Amino acid sequence: MGSDPRPRKQIHLAAHFPGVNNTTVWADAPTRRPTATPAGGAPPRPSLGSQIDFASFEHLARTAERGLFDFFFLAEGLRLREHKGRIHDLDVLGRPESLTVLNALAAVTERLGLAGTVSATFNEPYELARRIASLDHLSGGRAAWNVVTTSDAFTGENFRRGGYLDRADRYTRAAEFLATARELWDSRPDGGAPRRVEHRGPHFTVRGEFALPRSPQGHPVVIQAGDSAEGREFAASAADVIFTRHSGLEAGRAFYADVKRRLPAYGRRPADLKIMPGVTFVLGDTAAEAQEAAAEIRRRQVSPQTALLTLEQVWGVDLSSYDPDGPLPEIDPDPDGELARGRVRIADPRAVADKWRALSRAKGLSIRETVIETTGRQSFVGTPESVAREMDAFVQSDAADGFILVPHLTPGGLDPFVARVVPLLQERGVFRTEYTGTTLRSHLGLPEPARPARKD
Ligand SMILES: Cc1cc2nc3c(=O)[nH]c(=O)nc-3n(C[C@H](O)[C@H](O)[C@H](O)COP(=O)(O)O)c2cc1C
Numbered sequence: 351m352g353s354d355p356r357p358r359k360q361i362h363l364a365a366h367f368p369g370v371n372n373t374t375v376w377a378d379a380p381t382r383r384p385t386a387t388p389a390g391g392a393p394p395r396p397s398l399g400s401q402i403d404f405a406s407f408e409h410l411a412r413t414a415e416r417g418l419f420d421f422f423f424l425a426e427g428l429r430l431r432e433h434k435g436r437i438h439d440l441d442v443l444g445r446p447e448s449l450t451v452l453n454a455l456a457a458v459t460e461r462l463g464l465a466g467t468v469s470a471t472f473n474e475p476y477e478l479a480r481r482i483a484s485l486d487h488l489s490g491g492r493a494a495w496n497v498v499t500t501s502d503a504f505t506g507e508n509f510r511r512g513g514y515l516d517r518a519d520r521y522t523r524a525a526e527f528l529a530t531a532r533e534l535w536d537s538r539p540d541g542g543a544p545r546r547v548e549h550r551g552p553h554f555t556v557r558g559e560f561a562l563p564r565s566p567q568g569h570p571v572v573i574q575a576g577d578s579a580e581g582r583e584f585a586a587s588a589a590d591v592i593f594t595r596h597s598g599l600e601a602g603r604a605f606y607a608d609v610k611r612r613l614p615a616y617g618r619r620p621a622d623l624k625i626m627p628g629v630t631f632v633l634g635d636t637a638a639e640a641q642e643a644a645a646e647i648r649r650r651q652v653s654p655q656t657a658l659l660t661l662e663q664v665w666g667v668d669l670s671s672y673d674p675d676g677p678l679p680e681i682d683p684d685p686d687g688e689l690a691r692g693r694v695r696i697a698d699p700r701a702v703a704d705k706w707r708a709l710s711r712a713k714g715l716s717i718r719e720t721v722i723e724t725t726g727r728q729s730f731v732g733t734p735e736s737v738a739r740e741m742d743a744f745v746q747s748d749a750a751d752g753f754i755l756v757p758h759l760t761p762g763g764l765d766p767f768v769a770r771v772v773p774l775l776q777e778r779g780v781f782r783t784e785y786t787g788t789t790l791r792s793h794l795g796l797p798e799p800a801r802p803a804r805k806d
Pocket residue numbers: 424425426427428467469497498499500501575576577578579580581582593594595628
């Protein structure tokens with residue numbers, strides 16, 4: 351280890367509140383005992399309230415702050431997902447609005463960053479800039495905005511008259527949206543009288559004075575979570591953090607290098623943009639115990655019904671007559687078939703189907719076993735020591751700057767990580783032992799945005 355002349359990179363950590371996906375196993379705080387397996391068929395329902403109950407958010411946020419995490423993260427879905435006309439079980443229980451939850455969390459935390467996902471496609475810059483600046487004021491400089499572009503017309507039906515923004519326009523709108531928000535945030539540099547903002551662009555015309563004085567961070571932290579070339583370019587030009595799905599070592603390194611190499615064109619340094627994959631973890635006292643727990647979690651996540659639903663995402667046709675414990679369908683996917691609504695469409699279903707069939711034949715796996723094998727794999731499985739070592743190696747080899755942890759159990763799933771892995775990362779000298787600043791920007795080591803001079 352001592353032969354590497356580079357200083358060891360510090361790891362950044364965030365806690366994702368995973369309320370509404372089918373990989374979350376709900377548990378009552380603060381126990382780690384699962385109360386339900388969600389999604390598909392009729393599993394026992396999580397007790398109403400767990401997912402919209404403030405105590406759940408508070409538990410995870412307080413745990414993350416106890417662990418000195420950089421930020422707490424909320425995803426957002428703007429339409430309840432459905433499949434064959436049935437709303438997903440977890441969505442039935444409710445999907446609260448991110449910034450409202452974060453404002454409430456600001457009151458029960460002191461240093462933890464508070465990051466909310468809000469779509470640039472279905473909002474307006476003035477109003478959203480105001481809401482995010484409000485969070486930044488109320489929290490003393492801890493606000494972050496995950497600028498997503500939201501990919502489907504199904505969601506658009508809740509918002510737009512007659513359909514959806516073209517794919518090609520999503521990022522031009524997002525870029526102009528963010529630039530406009532920053533013009534508004536910059537319009538009152540010294541807290542004095544408001545200066546008039548005059549913005550005219552292809553997507554927005556905004557003329558008026560911003561409602562709030564400059565917020566503690568000046569520019570709240572901006573996160574980006576899209577993977578296309580346009581998404582990466584947008585992140586390189588304007589984001590502070592990328593939330594990515596590239597959580598494997600090799601894929602992570604390739605993504606990391608690709609994005610960091612785009613930065614100089616925008617006059618930015620590699621350290622100005624942090625790359626944080628979403629990852630999962632399973633801990634055990636021994637490696638074997640952790641593997642066993644990981645396998646059990648995967649079985650809970652992929653019930654027989656969930657296995658068939660997952661397959662239908664790929665095949666695009668009704669597969670309800672198939673036996674989840676039997677072989678994969680011989681029929682080919684219908685690329686134009688109906689998929690679960692509110693989910694990202696798979697680019698090449700035929701290729702995925704072929705790969706899954708080959709895997710199932712090679713290993714003799716049933717439908718359910720194939721789905722368990724191909725989806726929901728945990729990123730870090732092992733003893734606290736091995737997980738700390740692997741995470742450190744991952745960051746030091748430039749596959750990431752840190753992680754957005756997605757616990758399987760909600761809301762108590764982060765507790766063992768904070769109790770057992772954080773101290774080991776601290777011992778390795780790669781994670782803070784106290785908060786040194788008060789703003790999220792300072793936790794992340796991001797530059798202060800330039801303070802524009804007053805023009806009037
Ligand atoms: C890791 C990750 C998390 C995302 N989270 C959300 C989300 O919470 N809400 C949302 O509407 N879209 C979310 N998205 C979707 C993106 O905003 C974007 O619409 C989608 O990835 C398609 O854009 P792309 O073609 O650039 O990948 C997420 C995407 C990624 C990769």
